[in-house]
Amino acid sequence: MQIKNAKKGKTTKEIKQIAKQENITTKELKRKIAKGQVVIPKNIKREIKKPTGIGKGLTTKVNANIGTSPDYQNIENEIKKAETAINAGADTIMDLSLGKNMQKTLKQLIKKTETPIGTVPLYRAFHKKPIPEITSNHILQTIENHAEMGVDFITIHSGITQEVLQKLNKTNRTMDIVSRGGSLISAWITHHQQENPLHKEFDKILEIASQYDMTLSLGDGMRPGCINDATDKPQLTELQTLSKQVEKCQENNVQVMVEGPGHIPMNEIKFNIEIQKKLCNQAPFYVLGPLVTDIAPGYDHITGAIGGAIAAWHGADHLCYVTPAEHLCLPNKQDVKEGVIASKIAGHAADIANGIKKQKDKEMADARKNLNWEKQIEQAIDPQKPTQLRKQRPTEDPETCSMCSDKCAIKTTEKYLKKTK
Template sequence: MNQMDAARSGKYTEEMEIVAKSENVDIEFIREGVAKGTIVIPKNKLRDRANICGIGKGLDIKVNALFGTSSDREQMPMEARKLKIAEEAGCHSFMDLSTGGDIDGMRKQSLSLATVAMGGVPIYQAGVEAIEKKGNLIAMTSDDIFETIEKQAADGLDFMAIHCALNFDIIHTLQRTGRVTDVVSRGGSFLTGWMLQNEKENPLYAEFDRLLKIMKAYDVVLSIGDAIRPGATADSLDEAQIKGLMVAGELTKRALEQGVQVMIEGPGHVPLNHIRNTIELQKKLCHNVPYYILGFLATDIAPGYDNITGAIGGAYAGLYGADFLCYLTPAEHLGLPNEEDVRTGVISTRIAAEAVNIARKREHVLKRQFNISRARVENDVQGQIDNAVYPDKYKNSLENINQQSDIQDEAMQVAAKYFMIG
């Protein structure tokens, strides 16, 4: 029995108990949310781990990190360090986006090291292996895709981004209306090329029931990937995006009917004046399931600082109902992130999430806000450290301030000696 089946049967699972305790809410609230689909608990049946979280209505905003190998950089030890850094910085989950090197080995390494939820994008591996084994992506078969999905589920992934809300109707709409950036989703690009060359419908859409059987068997949360997301603010809320969201809503209904936990991935580039409408459309069309957003990037013109644009957009999105923020690092649009980029991305996004939790009046968050403010008034250094989201940063800054203060005092003493000051 998976989480949703248990919830609908009126039963409490160990995972529900853990989430209720960590969120400081009644377990019945969690059970009802899981039963309705407004809360998901990413926890593969086959995987044991230390940290279990809930995502969705009435809970704290969660933060996701990204990493993985590529054909340009196959350094698994570096990815292991990134994982440790992301967890130490406070991410609640991460996704393995590997597209090169030993993809199976990378996934198994991460699963062995991670204490948080782990997700993946199976179409990446299916596409890469089709190129390696068959010579090109177009030779990939439906069976190749579903075998990869089941293999990754059997390995223990807790959630998967599956680009099932893409069909020929959406592609024809995009061809008719045009865009600045066309298809920017990597998974969406793989499938669009495959569909157009083979003149066949997207297997993930056409064989959706086959997908649901795998997700339910392992209790993997289905994250309906945003294959048609806008890659520029100019493309936000265009006809293709809206049509893709409507298809996602249809598939969400089918997933919920089958007892599969589901959430929706949202677009990347969204100007501030579109964020509220984007969130409200998703929630209405997709039956109020959790919304997992990639950003949002509030502006296109800040390469090198997209951790900031993402934090701005993410805070607004959370205010209007987003539940899960995927981090952006300073390397977004520039290249692959290094360890420090990962740390910066998680920190920036966690701060945005914290701001949303305040606006949502999460009691434990408000208590910490009050405590640190009171500690400042009382010049209680330890109280400020204890309540800071990143206490090490505070302590390091404090040491620097004290050093500067000591230097200034010494300078004043020298000046007083020679110029009789004071």
């Protein structure tokens, strides 16, 4: 139990490892975990070789989503995508599988990976039965089932209430609800004319999460699905509800993070981070993108990375990747890789701006200055692509590159400029 131990001043194996990885003291890390500013998603039933700390003052983390869809049920493909994401640098994986193989995919994923795994148990609950037959109990059982399987963190859309839906009905939102879990639970509330079970039975969910030290990720079911809907009433009303649930989690020693938008214009990102951090007692913020424009299908890993960099610079802690396939189709392995790399660049750029990481960039600059190509490739976020490009378009002088060849600026300067120091 990371938070309980941190509050007692005890150093767990994971705290020790993460403090070393992040280059901070165990004392500092424990202080942040105890305050709820940092989480370590790790179910007590799992062994994770390289645990991950997410939160204030730590390097920005990246999540990759994988999972079968009703149209594509190949479990092997999804496991390969998870491996691709981890190799590309993803810190956590969410299994968002749908369809008949969802449980088998999750089992395989837990067995074959040593990275924190997250799920949305609601998908399972809504797969098994039609909405009129789904009960609160049924949803709680699914949550418990995922906890028993060893899931490290779960998204629950506990902030969508009858009040939030009333607000939604009164707004002129363009896209209404784009969150998959959010749409399912809203359909349940509307059909049963009852309060959201994830909200009503929150205390029971806390008990399950506490038993397994499963981190809760409070989902933003009302996240804006387009620039026109950004930072509106339904989004902010939901955030207020989530802030009360964060308080409950932290009081009950349950690790918690909060999920955030969505589609947000660049000029509203800072406000979105600040309001979440303020209302939610500095709990880690897990943002989905954010996407800074709606008009780049096929390139949404770029629009997501622009938003992610700004968000992380202003305090977002965990970036959920966006792939080039976003809004279009189920991503393939290449999409997954490109999505992770784009988010890694965003997170790293923010870490530089926040003064956390600069060493690697200095090493890259030194390697460039020395025309040391091996070292440059070693320092690259994605070593594969520069290797391929160098091979595809070589130059006669292997010291330089085919951009300027014998007019290499670095070589010319080195030869003629005599610096005194």
